[in-house]
Protein backbone atom coordinates (compact mmCIF):
# COMPACT_ATOMS: atom_id res chain seq x y z
CA UNK A 1 0.00 0.00 0.00
CA UNK A 2 1.73 3.21 -1.10
CA UNK A 3 -0.82 5.76 -2.23
CA UNK A 4 -3.54 8.08 -0.90
CA UNK A 5 -4.82 5.20 1.25
CA UNK A 6 -1.66 5.45 3.37
CA UNK A 7 -2.42 9.07 4.24
CA UNK A 8 -6.09 8.38 4.88
CA UNK A 9 -5.39 5.42 7.15
CA UNK A 10 -2.80 7.33 9.15
CA UNK A 11 -5.29 10.12 9.83
CA UNK A 12 -8.09 7.59 10.50
CA UNK A 13 -5.97 5.90 13.20
CA UNK A 14 -5.27 9.26 14.88
CA UNK A 15 -8.93 10.30 14.87
CA UNK A 16 -10.00 6.88 16.08
CA UNK A 17 -7.70 7.12 19.10
CA UNK A 18 -9.33 10.46 20.00
CA UNK A 19 -12.88 9.12 19.64
CA UNK A 20 -12.05 6.08 21.78
CA UNK A 21 -11.03 8.40 24.60
CA UNK A 22 -14.44 10.08 24.46
CA UNK A 23 -16.73 7.08 23.82
CA UNK A 24 -15.84 3.58 25.00
CA UNK A 25 -16.73 0.39 23.13
CA UNK A 26 -19.42 -0.39 25.73
CA UNK A 27 -20.90 3.11 25.59
CA UNK A 28 -22.25 2.31 22.12
CA UNK A 29 -24.74 -0.18 23.62
CA UNK A 30 -27.02 2.70 24.58
CA UNK A 31 -26.91 4.39 21.17
CA UNK A 32 -30.06 4.64 19.08
CA UNK A 33 -28.77 2.40 16.27
CA UNK A 34 -28.85 -0.62 18.55
CA UNK A 35 -32.62 -0.31 18.88
CA UNK A 36 -33.03 -0.57 15.12
CA UNK A 37 -33.22 -3.94 13.41
CA UNK A 38 -30.76 -4.10 10.52
CA UNK A 39 -32.20 -4.05 7.01
CA UNK A 40 -30.62 -6.50 4.56
CA UNK A 41 -28.20 -4.57 2.35
CA UNK A 42 -27.34 -7.75 0.48
CA UNK A 43 -31.02 -8.53 -0.16
CA UNK A 44 -31.66 -5.02 -1.47
CA UNK A 45 -28.83 -5.30 -4.00
CA UNK A 46 -30.11 -8.60 -5.36
CA UNK A 47 -33.84 -7.76 -5.38
CA UNK A 48 -33.68 -6.25 -8.82
CA UNK A 49 -34.08 -7.49 -12.36
CA UNK A 50 -31.60 -4.95 -13.63
CA UNK A 51 -28.48 -3.50 -12.00
CA UNK A 52 -29.37 -2.10 -8.58
CA UNK A 53 -28.05 1.31 -7.60
CA UNK A 54 -26.23 2.18 -4.38
CA UNK A 55 -26.23 5.95 -4.42
CA UNK A 56 -23.64 7.76 -2.38
CA UNK A 57 -23.92 10.83 -0.15
CA UNK A 58 -20.52 12.42 -0.82
CA UNK A 59 -19.64 16.06 -0.34
CA UNK A 60 -15.98 15.91 -1.37
CA UNK A 61 -13.23 13.53 -2.41
CA UNK A 62 -9.42 13.44 -2.54
CA UNK A 63 -9.51 13.27 -6.34
CA UNK A 64 -12.02 16.09 -6.95
CA UNK A 65 -12.10 18.31 -3.84
CA UNK A 66 -15.52 19.75 -2.99
CA UNK A 67 -18.10 18.12 -5.28
CA UNK A 68 -21.33 19.57 -3.86
CA UNK A 69 -20.91 22.86 -1.99
CA UNK A 70 -24.65 23.14 -1.31
CA UNK A 71 -24.80 19.89 0.70
CA UNK A 72 -27.88 18.72 2.61
CA UNK A 73 -27.32 15.00 3.34
CA UNK A 74 -30.87 14.18 4.47
CA UNK A 75 -32.48 15.94 1.51
CA UNK A 76 -30.13 14.12 -0.87
CA UNK A 77 -30.90 10.74 0.75
CA UNK A 78 -34.67 11.34 0.56
CA UNK A 79 -34.34 12.20 -3.12
CA UNK A 80 -32.27 9.05 -3.68
CA UNK A 81 -34.99 6.97 -2.04
CA UNK A 82 -37.71 8.61 -4.10
CA UNK A 83 -35.67 8.20 -7.28
CA UNK A 84 -35.39 4.41 -6.97
CA UNK A 85 -32.03 3.71 -5.31
CA UNK A 86 -31.76 0.24 -3.74
CA UNK A 87 -29.40 1.34 -0.95
CA UNK A 88 -27.50 4.42 0.17
CA UNK A 89 -23.81 4.76 0.90
CA UNK A 90 -22.93 7.48 3.41
CA UNK A 91 -19.35 8.71 3.65
CA UNK A 92 -18.47 9.27 7.29
CA UNK A 93 -14.77 10.15 6.86
CA UNK A 94 -14.33 13.83 7.72
CA UNK A 95 -10.76 14.85 6.75
CA UNK A 96 -10.78 13.66 3.12
CA UNK A 97 -14.49 13.39 2.17
CA UNK A 98 -16.13 15.94 4.50
CA UNK A 99 -18.45 13.23 5.76
CA UNK A 100 -19.78 12.73 9.30
CA UNK A 101 -21.26 9.98 11.46
CA UNK A 102 -24.03 12.45 12.28
CA UNK A 103 -25.12 12.37 8.63
CA UNK A 104 -25.50 8.61 8.88
CA UNK A 105 -27.63 8.92 12.00
CA UNK A 106 -29.79 11.71 10.56
CA UNK A 107 -30.38 9.77 7.34
CA UNK A 108 -31.23 6.56 9.21
CA UNK A 109 -33.98 8.46 11.04
CA UNK A 110 -35.65 9.50 7.78
CA UNK A 111 -34.97 6.87 5.13
CA UNK A 112 -36.08 3.21 4.94
CA UNK A 113 -33.39 1.97 2.55
CA UNK A 114 -30.40 0.01 3.89
CA UNK A 115 -27.42 2.25 4.68
CA UNK A 116 -23.76 1.50 4.08
CA UNK A 117 -21.15 3.17 6.28
CA UNK A 118 -18.45 4.21 3.80
CA UNK A 119 -15.23 4.81 5.67
CA UNK A 120 -11.75 3.42 6.21
CA UNK A 121 -12.43 0.70 8.75
CA UNK A 122 -9.37 -0.71 10.48
CA UNK A 123 -10.74 -1.68 13.89
CA UNK A 124 -13.82 -3.52 15.28
CA UNK A 125 -14.56 -0.32 17.25
CA UNK A 126 -15.62 1.32 13.96
CA UNK A 127 -17.97 -1.57 13.19
CA UNK A 128 -19.78 -1.12 16.47
CA UNK A 129 -19.78 2.63 15.87
CA UNK A 130 -21.37 2.06 12.44
CA UNK A 131 -24.21 0.06 14.02
CA UNK A 132 -24.59 2.65 16.79
CA UNK A 133 -25.13 5.42 14.22
CA UNK A 134 -27.71 3.49 12.18
CA UNK A 135 -25.77 1.62 9.48
CA UNK A 136 -27.00 -1.69 8.05
CA UNK A 137 -23.73 -2.48 6.29
CA UNK A 138 -20.10 -1.38 6.34
CA UNK A 139 -17.30 -1.20 3.82
CA UNK A 140 -14.14 -3.21 4.37
CA UNK A 141 -11.23 -2.26 2.11
CA UNK A 142 -8.92 -5.25 1.72
CA UNK A 143 -5.87 -3.09 0.87
CA UNK A 144 -5.87 -1.33 4.26
CA UNK A 145 -5.89 -4.58 6.25
CA UNK A 146 -2.98 -6.80 7.15
CA UNK A 147 -2.79 -10.48 8.10
CA UNK A 148 -5.80 -11.59 10.15
CA UNK A 149 -7.26 -8.07 10.35
CA UNK A 150 -9.59 -8.66 7.38
CA UNK A 151 -11.22 -11.70 8.95
CA UNK A 152 -11.35 -9.99 12.34
CA UNK A 153 -13.35 -7.12 10.77
CA UNK A 154 -15.63 -9.56 8.98
CA UNK A 155 -16.39 -11.27 12.30
CA UNK A 156 -17.05 -7.90 13.95
CA UNK A 157 -19.49 -6.97 11.15
CA UNK A 158 -21.36 -10.21 11.74
CA UNK A 159 -21.40 -9.66 15.51
CA UNK A 160 -23.08 -6.27 15.04
CA UNK A 161 -25.51 -7.55 12.37
CA UNK A 162 -23.97 -5.54 9.57
CA UNK A 163 -23.53 -6.81 6.02
CA UNK A 164 -19.96 -6.33 4.83
CA UNK A 165 -19.13 -4.97 1.39
CA UNK A 166 -15.58 -6.18 0.84
CA UNK A 167 -13.70 -3.95 -1.56
CA UNK A 168 -10.75 -4.81 -3.79
CA UNK A 169 -8.64 -2.50 -5.89
CA UNK A 170 -6.74 -5.20 -7.74
CA UNK A 171 -6.09 -8.88 -8.26
CA UNK A 172 -3.73 -9.03 -5.30
CA UNK A 173 -6.54 -7.86 -2.97
CA UNK A 174 -8.92 -10.37 -4.54
CA UNK A 175 -6.50 -13.25 -3.93
CA UNK A 176 -6.49 -12.52 -0.18
CA UNK A 177 -10.26 -13.02 0.24
CA UNK A 178 -11.68 -16.08 1.97
CA UNK A 179 -15.03 -16.43 0.19
CA UNK A 180 -16.36 -18.65 2.97
CA UNK A 181 -16.68 -15.39 4.93
CA UNK A 182 -17.53 -12.94 2.14
CA UNK A 183 -20.77 -12.72 0.23
CA UNK A 184 -20.70 -9.16 -1.15
CA UNK A 185 -17.70 -8.22 -3.27
CA UNK A 186 -16.96 -4.75 -4.60
CA UNK A 187 -14.24 -3.80 -7.03
CA UNK A 188 -13.20 -0.17 -7.10
CA UNK A 189 -12.60 0.93 -10.70
CA UNK A 190 -10.41 3.84 -9.57
CA UNK A 191 -6.63 3.48 -9.87
CA UNK A 192 -5.33 5.21 -6.76
CA UNK A 193 -2.02 6.15 -8.36
CA UNK A 194 -3.56 8.44 -10.99
CA UNK A 195 -7.31 8.40 -10.05
CA UNK A 196 -8.25 7.11 -13.51
CA UNK A 197 -11.24 4.77 -13.70
CA UNK A 198 -11.62 1.64 -15.80
CA UNK A 199 -14.90 -0.24 -15.48
CA UNK A 200 -13.65 -3.15 -17.63
CA UNK A 201 -10.77 -3.93 -15.27
CA UNK A 202 -13.27 -4.08 -12.38
CA UNK A 203 -15.59 -6.45 -14.25
CA UNK A 204 -12.69 -8.82 -14.95
CA UNK A 205 -11.98 -9.19 -11.23
CA UNK A 206 -15.63 -9.38 -10.13
CA UNK A 207 -16.32 -12.23 -12.54
CA UNK A 208 -13.79 -14.44 -10.75
CA UNK A 209 -15.88 -14.52 -7.54
CA UNK A 210 -17.67 -17.75 -6.63
CA UNK A 211 -21.28 -18.26 -7.77
CA UNK A 212 -23.73 -16.67 -5.36
CA UNK A 213 -21.49 -13.71 -4.45
CA UNK A 214 -23.24 -10.36 -4.84
CA UNK A 215 -21.08 -8.26 -7.18
CA UNK A 216 -20.71 -4.48 -6.99
CA UNK A 217 -18.90 -2.21 -9.42
CA UNK A 218 -17.68 1.00 -7.75
CA UNK A 219 -16.53 4.44 -8.92
CA UNK A 220 -16.55 6.45 -12.11
CA UNK A 221 -19.98 5.25 -13.30
CA UNK A 222 -22.25 7.82 -14.90
CA UNK A 223 -24.23 6.52 -17.88
CA UNK A 224 -26.87 4.05 -19.00
CA UNK A 225 -24.14 2.58 -21.20
CA UNK A 226 -21.94 1.82 -18.15
CA UNK A 227 -24.81 0.21 -16.23
CA UNK A 228 -26.13 -1.81 -19.19
CA UNK A 229 -22.62 -3.19 -19.69
CA UNK A 230 -22.53 -4.24 -16.01
CA UNK A 231 -25.92 -5.91 -16.36
CA UNK A 232 -24.83 -7.76 -19.49
CA UNK A 233 -21.72 -9.01 -17.65
CA UNK A 234 -23.70 -10.33 -14.66
CA UNK A 235 -22.78 -7.59 -12.15
CA UNK A 236 -25.59 -7.02 -9.65
CA UNK A 237 -25.01 -3.50 -8.45
CA UNK A 238 -23.38 -0.13 -9.17
CA UNK A 239 -22.09 2.26 -6.50
CA UNK A 240 -22.37 5.84 -7.76
CA UNK A 241 -21.44 9.04 -5.95
CA UNK A 242 -19.96 11.94 -7.86
CA UNK A 243 -22.28 11.75 -10.88
CA UNK A 244 -25.42 12.10 -8.74
CA UNK A 245 -23.88 14.68 -6.46
CA UNK A 246 -23.24 16.99 -9.41
CA UNK A 247 -26.91 16.94 -10.53
CA UNK A 248 -29.40 19.59 -9.37
CA UNK A 249 -31.90 16.88 -8.45
CA UNK A 250 -30.10 13.60 -7.59
CA UNK A 251 -33.46 11.77 -7.38
CA UNK A 252 -34.46 12.68 -10.92
CA UNK A 253 -30.94 11.74 -12.05
CA UNK A 254 -31.47 8.19 -10.71
CA UNK A 255 -34.82 7.88 -12.51
CA UNK A 256 -33.23 9.05 -15.78
CA UNK A 257 -30.27 6.71 -15.37
CA UNK A 258 -32.54 3.70 -14.75
CA UNK A 259 -34.51 4.55 -17.89
CA UNK A 260 -31.35 5.00 -19.98
CA UNK A 261 -29.99 1.70 -18.67
CA UNK A 262 -33.14 -0.18 -19.72
CA UNK A 263 -33.01 1.35 -23.20
CA UNK A 264 -29.31 0.63 -23.62
CA UNK A 265 -29.68 -2.94 -22.30
CA UNK A 266 -32.50 -3.61 -24.80
CA UNK A 267 -30.28 -2.23 -27.55
CA UNK A 268 -27.42 -4.56 -26.52
CA UNK A 269 -29.79 -7.56 -26.43
CA UNK A 270 -31.09 -6.75 -29.89
CA UNK A 271 -27.55 -6.35 -31.20
CA UNK A 272 -26.68 -9.79 -29.78
CA UNK A 273 -29.79 -11.41 -31.35
CA UNK A 274 -29.01 -9.85 -34.72
CA UNK A 275 -25.47 -11.30 -34.59
CA UNK A 276 -26.79 -14.75 -33.54
CA UNK A 277 -29.36 -14.84 -36.36
CA UNK A 278 -26.89 -13.65 -38.98
Ligand SMILES: O=C(O)c1ccccc1NCC(=O)[C@H](O)[C@H](O)COP(=O)(O)O
Nearest residue numbers: 061062063218219220221239240241242
Ligand atom coordinates in the same frame (compact mmCIF):
# COMPACT_ATOMS: atom_id res chain seq x y z
O1 LIG B 1 -13.33 9.31 -4.62
C1 LIG B 1 -12.09 9.40 -4.45
O2 LIG B 1 -11.41 10.33 -4.94
C2 LIG B 1 -11.36 8.37 -3.64
C3 LIG B 1 -10.00 8.51 -3.46
C4 LIG B 1 -9.32 7.59 -2.67
C5 LIG B 1 -9.97 6.54 -2.08
C6 LIG B 1 -11.35 6.39 -2.27
C7 LIG B 1 -12.03 7.29 -3.04
N1 LIG B 1 -13.40 7.18 -3.22
C8 LIG B 1 -14.21 6.33 -2.47
C9 LIG B 1 -15.13 5.58 -3.31
O3 LIG B 1 -14.99 4.42 -3.36
C10 LIG B 1 -16.17 6.33 -4.09
O4 LIG B 1 -16.68 7.36 -3.30
C11 LIG B 1 -17.35 5.48 -4.58
O5 LIG B 1 -16.93 4.33 -5.21
C12 LIG B 1 -18.18 6.32 -5.56
O6 LIG B 1 -17.36 6.71 -6.64
P1 LIG B 1 -17.78 7.89 -7.64
O7 LIG B 1 -19.08 7.50 -8.29
O8 LIG B 1 -16.67 7.97 -8.65
O9 LIG B 1 -17.94 9.11 -6.83
